[in-house]
Amino acid sequence: MLPPETIATSPNASAIGFSNLEGHGRSRNNQMEELKAQIKKESSRAAKLSKEALAAFTTRDFVTGKALMQQAANAGRNCQNLIEQYQQTCGELSKG
Numbered sequence: 001m002l003p004p005e006t007i008a009t010s011p012n013a014s015a016i017g018f019s020n021l022e023g024h025g026r027s028r029n030n031q032m033e034e035l036k037a038q039i040k041k042e043s044s045r046a047a048k049l050s051k052e053a054l055a056a057f058t059t060r061d062f063v064t065g066k067a068l069m070q071q072a073a074n075a076g077r078n079c080q081n082l083i084e085q086y087q088q089t090c091g092e093l094s095k096g
Contacts, residue, residue: 028093035086039079046075 049072056065 028089032086032089032093035082035089039082039086042075042079042082046072046079049075 049068053065053068053072056062056068
């Protein structure tokens with residue numbers, strides 16, 4: 001098993017629920033900023049992939065379009081997970 005600090009710093013850590021690890025030197029504000037950046041990145045990725053999929057469908061390249069749309073849907077789900085984490089972190093901060 002990987003040590004927590006390796007998991008927490010992996011590029012997909014937040015998408016798989018490991019960005020909320022406590023006690024590893026990150027303040028809540030840093031965590032919030034990191035989540036905001038990840039949300040922005042993942043939403044941009046979803047939009048880009050969706051546009052590429054639509055372009056592929058327009059040229060009747062259905063196999064590529066379908067693959068790109070699946071990737072866009074996955075990016076959208078990852079973005080939703082990140083938003084939920086952000087909201088949970090906001091709630092924890094407001095509680096004290």
